[in-house]
Amino acid sequence: MLARGLRILDAFSADHPALTLSELARRAELPLSTVHRLAGELVGWGALERGADGRFRIGLRLWEVGALAxxxxxxxxxxxxxxxxxxxxxxxxxxxxxxxxxxxxxxxxxxxxxxxxxxxxxxxxxxxxxxxxxxxxxxxxxxxxxxxxxxxxxxxxxxxxxxxxxxxxxxxxxxxxxxxxxxxxxxxxxxxxxxxxxxxxxxxxxxxxxxxxxxxxxxxxxxxxxxxxxxxxxxxxxxx
Missing domain, CATH: 3.30.450.40 (GAF domain)
Structure with missing residues (x-):
């Protein structure tokens, strides 16, 4: 489960900072249903944010954790x-x-x-x-x-x-x-x-x-x- 969550986060890049659910599934190479469930959990924790346009973006909570490195x-x-x-x-x-x-x-x-x-x-x-x-x-x-x-x-x-x-x-x-x-x-x-x-x-x-x-x-x-x-x-x- 953790590995799949990391694959979702790894789907984002400087060239692709905002992704739809289908784009996220394609780039992470995971089933759409799996990405839908895990993305919801990541949004709940703050690792992802979902905008008014429906696209997912890296959340501020992830930046906070990364700043501790x-x-x-x-x-x-x-x-x-x-x-x-x-x-x-x-x-x-x-x-x-x-x-x-x-x-x-x-x-x-x-x-x-x-x-x-x-x-x-x-x-x-x-x-x-x-x-x-x-x-x-x-x-x-x-x-x-x-x-x-x-x-x-x-x-x-x-x-x-x-x-x-x-x-x-x-x-x-x-x-x-x-x-x-x-x-x-x-x-x-x-x-x-x-x-x-x-x-x-x-x-x-x-x-x-x-x-x-x-x-x-x-x-x-x-x-x-x-x-x-x-x-x-x-x-x-x-x-x-």
Whole structure:
């Protein structure tokens, strides 16, 4: 029963935030009668809400529970002052992310005034191989996970996306040496991302912070000191 309820919740996405009962059943791959019963229970608990249009949406109660996740809430709380400082200084997009399996999960994003549009959102997931934060987190991931990612299919988002495993291994080695990662037009044709690692008190990389600017407006060498300074400040706040 729990697994079926989770399949219903998993049917929602950024592209499909509101679903009819039949759409919900189709996306969850469950019988309509089952979805009707479980959706009613989820609405009663607050995990789902049903609007006047009859469509279901994720409920506020689920957001309340999700906000208790320590890797997201505690990290975000400690990091937010430094992310805001970086945003105010640069007026660019600032992002904070963690690794969940073979994907990046964004726990905070501050959009700069007039900054280049980005595809990421808080709570959204992305490939480790394309974004600046993803490259940082992959560079410091266990070797077996790196191999899993690099030997599997690597998604291409733009003509500039690096998909060759040998080239990616070289990039990850550079990240470990330089202390920052660069994603140049790998996600969109007009964006440059520079990211740096955040460490916990044991020295492990637990997150990554990045600046995303319009391609051609700044160089990675100019952005790296700003990002690394913010990452070190967040690390100190975490007890590193």
């Amino acid at each position: 320590p890797r997201g809430s505690a990290l975000r709380e400690r990091a937010l002052p430094f992310l805001e400082d970086l945003s105010q200084v640069t007026r660019e997009n600032v992002q904070l992310a963690v690794r969940e399996g073979v994907e990046v999960v964004f726990v905070e994003r501050i959009a700069g005034s007039g900054a280049v549009p980005v595809l990421t959102r808080v709570g959204g997931r992305f490939a480790l191989t394309a974004t600046g934060v993803g490259l940082v987190l992959l560079a410091h991931a266990p070797p077996e996970l790196q191999e899993e990612v690099l030997t599997g299919p690597v998604e291409r988002y733009t003509p500039h996306t690096v998909t060759d495993p040998r080239a990616l291994r070289g990039m990850l080695a550079d990240v470990r040496v330089s202390g920052y990662a660069v994603s140049d037009r790998q996600v969109t044709d007009d964006a440059l991302s520079v990211a740096a690692p955040v460490h916990d008190r044991r020295g492990a990389v637990v997150a990554a912070v990045s600046l995303v600017v319009r391609h051609g407006t700044a160089t990675p060498l100019a952005l790296a000191p700003l990002v690394r300074t913010s990452a070190r400040a967040i690390s100190r706040a975490l007890g590193a």
